[in-house]
Amino acid sequence: MMTLIVNGVPHQLDIDPSTPLLYALRNQLGLHGAKFGCGLGQCGACTVIVGDQPVFSCLLPVAAVGTRAVRTIEGLGSADKPGRLQQAFIDRQAAQCGYCIAGMVMRAQALLERVPAPTDEQIRAHMEPNLCRCGTHMRILAAIREAGQHA
Amino acid sequence: MKKRSIGLSAWLCVLACTAFVAATSCWLVHPLFAATAVAEAPVASPAADETATLKHGAELAAIGDCVVCHTAKHDAPFAGGRPLDTPFGVIYSTNITPDRQTGIGAWSLEDFTQAMRRGVSRDGHLLYPAFPYPHFTHMTDADIAAIYAYLRSRDAVQATAPANRLMFPLGFRPLIAVWNLFFLNPGVEPDGEPSVATATSPSTPTAAHEEQLLRGRYLIDGPAHCAACHTPMNLLGAEKRDEAFDGNVIEGWQAPALTTLLRAPKPWTHDQLTAYLRTGLADQHGASAGPMQPVTLSLANASDADVDAMATYLLSLQSTSAPASTDAAPQEAQAQTTSADNAHVQDGAVLFSATCASCHAAHAPMTTFGDRPSLALSTAVNAQDPRNALRLILDGIPNELGTRGPYMPAFAGTLTDAQIADLAAFLRAHFSSQPAWSLDAANVEKLRKETSEP
Numbered sequence: 001m002m003t004l005i006v007n008g009v010p011h012q013l014d015i016d017p018s019t020p021l022l023y024a025l026r027n028q029l030g031l032h033g034a035k036f037g038c039g040l041g042q043c044g045a046c047t048v049i050v051g052d053q054p055v056f057s058c059l060l061p062v063a064a065v066g067t068r069a070v071r072t073i074e075g076l077g078s079a080d081k082p083g084r085l086q087q088a089f090i091d092r093q094a095a096q097c098g099y100c101i102a103g104m105v106m107r108a109q110a111l112l113e114r115v116p117a118p119t120d121e122q123i124r125a126h127m128e129p130n131l132c133r134c135g136t137h138m139r140i141l142a143a144i145r146e147a148g149q150h151a
Numbered sequence: 152m153k154k155r156s157i158g159l160s161a162w163l164c165v166l167a168c169t170a171f172v173a174a175t176s177c178w179l180v181h182p183l184f185a186a187t188a189v190a191e192a193p194v195a196s197p198a199a200d201e202t203a204t205l206k207h208g209a210e211l212a213a214i215g216d217c218v219v220c221h222t223a224k225h226d227a228p229f230a231g232g233r234p235l236d237t238p239f240g241v242i243y244s245t246n247i248t249p250d251r252q253t254g255i256g257a258w259s260l261e262d263f264t265q266a267m268r269r270g271v272s273r274d275g276h277l278l279y280p281a282f283p284y285p286h287f288t289h290m291t292d293a294d295i296a297a298i299y300a301y302l303r304s305r306d307a308v309q310a311t312a313p314a315n316r317l318m319f320p321l322g323f324r325p326l327i328a329v330w331n332l333f334f335l336n337p338g339v340e341p342d343g344e345p346s347v348a349t350a351t352s353p354s355t356p357t358a359a360h361e362e363q364l365l366r367g368r369y370l371i372d373g374p375a376h377c378a379a380c381h382t383p384m385n386l387l388g389a390e391k392r393d394e395a396f397d398g399n400v401i402e403g404w405q406a407p408a409l410t411t412l413l414r415a416p417k418p419w420t421h422d423q424l425t426a427y428l429r430t431g432l433a434d435q436h437g438a439s440a441g442p443m444q445p446v447t448l449s450l451a452n453a454s455d456a457d458v459d460a461m462a463t464y465l466l467s468l469q470s471t472s473a474p475a476s477t478d479a480a481p482q483e484a485q486a487q488t489t490s491a492d493n494a495h496v497q498d499g500a501v502l503f504s505a506t507c508a509s510c511h512a513a514h515a516p517m518t519t520f521g522d523r524p525s526l527a528l529s530t531a532v533n534a535q536d537p538r539n540a541l542r543l544i545l546d547g548i549p550n551e552l553g554t555r556g557p558y559m560p561a562f563a564g565t566l567t568d569a570q571i572a573d574l575a576a577f578l579r580a581h582f583s584s585q586p587a588w589s590l591d592a593a594n595v596e597k598l599r600k601e602t603s604e605p
Contacts, residue, residue: 018504039509040517041560053564061505063498064570128551129560 004065006031007075017063021055022046024062025072033073033102044130047103048072054110056129073102076109085109085147092143096134104130108144117148201300208301211294213452214461215287215374217302219445220244225551230254230308235281236402239388240317242281250307263299264292268337270327277327279315280334280388286376289340294374334389342369343460360463367464370457380406380442396468403601404441405538407530410470416528416583424462429453431556434522437529438557440548441539448554492576492587499577502570506562523557526582537575537588541598544571563599568592 004011013028025031037045039058046058051068077083085105095101111118111126123144221244223232231246249256262273270277270284343366371377380401382390398408412419417435427433431447439447510517517523526532531539547561569592579588
């Protein structure tokens with residue numbers, strides 16, 4: 001048995017310690033925001049925040065999370081009441097197919113918590129590990145910029 | 152800290168003898184070499200000549216990797232401003248674009264040659280040897296002229312480097328004259344290029360090999376300045392001549408010894424070396440990482456023949472003596488393996504299975520189709536010092552701006568110091584036959600703080 005704190009709520013899980021965090025979030029806890037993309041840490045669709053860092057949840061075993069708090073996109077807001085960054089993504093229509101978006105939002109969230117009003121250069125450097133195959137990068141950048149300006 | 156204070160007192164002694172040397176050092180800045188004629192090129196049209204010179208200059212600049220140190224922002228190549236962390240403080244690289252005010256736009260070929268051969272700037276001030284003029288001094292006039300022509304053909308960028316931040320009294324540049332007296336051996340080395348008159352194939356395989364060796368030595372000791380990173384330094388920041396290519400720590404990474412290439416799990420071959428230098432990946436050793444990654448990216452633009460020659464010369468440097476007996480201590484450490492060590496290895500195994508296995512397990516597609524070697528062959532995993540293995544886990548191999556070559560995500564933000572130590576212990580125990588590393592979370596914490604990267 002191990003305890004995983006996700007979006008502020010402790011969960012007791014009886015799973016193999018080498019299970020990737022992503023599988024625990026999706027299969028055990030029913031949080032389907034983070035997606036499985038490449039499984040290699042090359043696309044970022046699975047990005048969640050652990051502690052204060054954006055991480056590839058497909059590459060982090062649950063045993064390694066320890067006491068660090070996990071936050072997923074579900075923790076930022078809901079469809080009825082989206083968080084500020086989520087609202088900026090909606091306003092800027094930053095999603096096309098949407099598969100990468102939960103990861104994009106969580107990586108951007110980690111940046112905004114550290115740097116409330118980042119420069120374009122900082123946004124680009126920080127978002128570099130996450131890919132969007134639809135090519136909506138310019139809208140994603142605009143959304144992050146907008147959320148940063150309202151800081 | 153101790154090393155620093157010794158360095159400081161040595162410098163103070165040096166300062167004392169500078170007063171009179173500075174007075175007599177005018178000859179040091181005298182362009183003695185300016186009279187040397189640039190080698191005559193074969194008769195051809197001026198335009199074709201110029202194109203050939205630019206191409207030659209571009210290839211030499213690639214071998215010298217000028218762009219890496221002289222670039223701070225990707226969109227302003229050669230504009231300088233990159234901070235170079237030295238044991239003596241931070242030195243900012245200069246602007247070598249053709250901008251007249253802030254770059255080398257107003258420099259004549261003689262000015263440029265003086266900088267390359269003597270470390271003297273156009274206005275006469277002495278350059279710090281972080282700029283490897285002790286190597287460039289060995290280049291031929293024709294090669295220096297080709298690099299000059301190439302740099303002059305780049306886009307001019309107006310940019311002034313920030314002021315250096317050096318420990319006292321090193322901001323006083325005339326001190327470098329003393330350093331030069333001891334450590335600068337000016338003089339052109341034979342470049343090993345067949346002369347135009349005798350540009351036929353060498354008569355025997357031995358002659359061909361000798362020619363390649365000479366060419367490789369010229370490139371490695373001159374433009375490529377490999378020893379600047381791969382040779383240990385003395386307290387004054389000069390290469391220790393009797394320990395040439397024995398390896399050094401540079402920018403937080405171990406620049407491995409280049410004299411023990413035959414002691415790798417699979418001894419390095421000429422083919423493996425050329426593949427590594429040109430593509431950043433040797434499928435029996437691993438990928439270039441850290442400060443070596445940009446070097447291999449740059450060498451992709453060098454000529455085949457030159458990289459061949461460099462590999463030939465590197466292989467000629469191999470020490471034939473038995474490995475140093477420094478293994479005693481680690482073996483002892485291994486003999487005392489405790490159950491606590493085993494617990495760390497087991498924790499590392501759990502981490503490996505989720506974090507690394509999707510690329511590095513024996514049957515992972517990345518390993519079977521991607522020409523990636525098993526970690527059992529990895530240079531970092533088999534090294535005596537765990538530094539590069541830890542750095543690779545912390546920093547990964549970045550792929551900024553879609554550069555060619557291998558990529559690995561950084562795990563500095565994902566794994567804790569203790570987890571990275573456990574992972575390294577597992578990698579060593581599982582993949583290498585070398586003795587266990589003695590390391591813990593504190594080692595990782597120390598390495599984490601060595602670079603400004605997150």
